[in-house]
Amino acid sequence: MIRRVVELLILVVLGAVWGWSHDSANWSFFGALAGATVWSAFDALRARRVLTWLNKGETSRPPALSGVWGEVLERSRKLVKKLEKKASNSDARLEDFLAAIQASPNGVVLLDSSGRIEWSNLTAATHLGFDPQRDLGQYVRNLVRAPAFVSYMDIGNFGHEIQIDGPGPRPSQPSKISLQVHPYGKKRKLMISRDVTAVQLAETMRRDFVANVSHEIRTPLTVLSGFVETMQCLPLDEEERVRYLALMSQQAQRMQTLVSDLLTLSRLEGSPAPGQGDWAEADELLNHVVQEARGLSAAIAEPTHEIVVETCQALKISGSKTELLSAMSNLLSNAVRYTPGGGTITVGWRVRESDGWGEFFVSDGGHGIAAEHLPRLTERFYRVDRSRSRETGGTGLGLAIVKHVVQRHGGQIDIQSEIGRGSTFVMALPPVRVRAAQPD
Numbered sequence: 001m002i003r004r005v006v007e008l009l010i011l012v013v014l015g016a017v018w019g020w021s022h023d024s025a026n027w028s029f030f031g032a033l034a035g036a037t038v039w040s041a042f043d044a045l046r047a048r049r050v051l052t053w054l055n056k057g058e059t060s061r062p063p064a065l066s067g068v069w070g071e072v073l074e075r076s077r078k079l080v081k082k083l084e085k086k087a088s089n090s091d092a093r094l095e096d097f098l099a100a101i102q103a104s105p106n107g108v109v110l111l112d113s114s115g116r117i118e119w120s121n122l123t124a125a126t127h128l129g130f131d132p133q134r135d136l137g138q139y140v141r142n143l144v145r146a147p148a149f150v151s152y153m154d155i156g157n158f159g160h161e162i163q164i165d166g167p168g169p170r171p172s173q174p175s176k177i178s179l180q181v182h183p184y185g186k187k188r189k190l191m192i193s194r195d196v197t198a199v200q201l202a203e204t205m206r207r208d209f210v211a212n213v214s215h216e217i218r219t220p221l222t223v224l225s226g227f228v229e230t231m232q233c234l235p236l237d238e239e240e241r242v243r244y245l246a247l248m249s250q251q252a253q254r255m256q257t258l259v260s261d262l263l264t265l266s267r268l269e270g271s272p273a274p275g276q277g278d279w280a281e282a283d284e285l286l287n288h289v290v291q292e293a294r295g296l297s298a299a300i301a302e303p304t305h306e307i308v309v310e311t312c313q314a315l316k317i318s319g320s321k322t323e324l325l326s327a328m329s330n331l332l333s334n335a336v337r338y339t340p341g342g343g344t345i346t347v348g349w350r351v352r353e354s355d356g357w358g359e360f361f362v363s364d365g366g367h368g369i370a371a372e373h374l375p376r377l378t379e380r381f382y383r384v385d386r387s388r389s390r391e392t393g394g395t396g397l398g399l400a401i402v403k404h405v406v407q408r409h410g411g412q413i414d415i416q417s418e419i420g421r422g423s424t425f426v427m428a429l430p431p432v433r434v435r436a437a438q439p440d
């Protein structure tokens with residue numbers, strides 16, 4: 001500042017001296033004025049250079065000026081640099097933030113005050129079937145035409161979510177989408193979409209399951225209450241009474257088996273998978289289920305089945321003994337129940353040479369199963385031969401139990417069948433669960 005005053009004074013004095021050299025007080029005054037004007041013009045020139053540089057917004061090469069203008073330039077340059085750094089930090093943070101929203105499993109769409117898409121992540125675009133780049137600026141209602149969505153936007157009550165069908169025919173695309181709008185700022189909206197296909201499927205399965213269980217229980221219950229009513233209302237002789245009681249007991253037994261299978265399934269679903277520390281003798285398991293199957297055959301078939309046990313080397317199997325017995329017993333009893341009396345059933349444990357997996361197999365010469373049923377056999381309550389299943393006390397849950405047991409032991413189930421020739425069911429367990437038994 002002092003420098004500016006000194007500069008001004010020098011020019012004023014020089015002007016005054018020049019005027020004085022012309023021998024007149026007036027000339028002195030004009031000389032001083034001319035000095036001040038020259039200084040102002042010179043200063044205005046410097047100010048212009050500073051303004052030009054500031055207007056260009058250039059930070060790297062400011063004009064070389066000294067004094068106050070130089071100081072102004074330097075400070076402005078530093079300020080602009082600081083602001084630029086701040087802006088670039090904000091940009092980086094925004095990029096990070098958008099990348100995080102891109103990674104979200106939920107769809108996110110930002111809508112402006114008139115419902116146009118300002119930004120959307122890829123998930124939302126997949127959920128709603130639009131292009132996240134091309135469709136920017138489009139009205140969301142023009143892209144999502146589901147009637148439920150249109151009336152949701154019209155009514156504007158966004159306190160709850162809605163569900164609409166997914167966009168497309170491809171299996172990779174979700175088939176059910178949940179949407180909720182959250183207003184924010186000045187009439188702007190954040191729209192969140194979720195793929196609820198699996199939730200819906202689980203809900204459908206739960207509803208089907210409850211309907212199936214109710215149906216399975218209602219049938220014997222209706223029969224049972226019919227008999228009770230008959231016995232209450234009609235005078236029965238001893239022979240009829242005994243016959244009715246036997247039929248009632250059969251129905252009660254059916255309900256008991258159903259409840260017991262349901263409990264087994266729920267235990268399998270709700271408990272941790274069996275460890276690998278407990279080993280059971282394969283022969284012991286086999287003898288147990290074969291005895292049971294022979295008893296079942298004697299009870300339901302005339303003549304009884306021939307059950308052939310094929311033995312290979314003595315094996316030990318690791319896992320839950322109760323679960324393994326349950327799975328083996330279900331497979332063998334099915335063979336007995338779905339093979340006409342007198343038929344042959346072959347059963348045993350073996351080790352697959354190719355990869356060392358242990359296999360429990362049951363082959364029967366029964367009616368066999370048509371190929372279209374095979375993929376659905378292990379579903380709960382899925383039956384091919386409904387009447388045969390009921391007649392022989394089936395619940396429709398046997399193979400579902402087998403599937404669960406096999407999965408919990410890290411194994412696989414394989415079913416081969418041909419109509420009229422019979423079926424082979426194989427429960428295969430990985431090599432870590434199978435080992436040769438040491439001879440005593």
Ligand code: ADP
Nearest residue numbers: 334335338383384385389394395396397398399
């Ligand atoms: P269920 O209690 O009805 O036998 P499962 O789950 O054990 O139920 O079996 C499902 C269906 O698979 C049965 O209803 C039956 O139609 C068919 N099935 C199972 N095992 C055999 C078999 N060895 N031979 C022919 N059909 C079978």
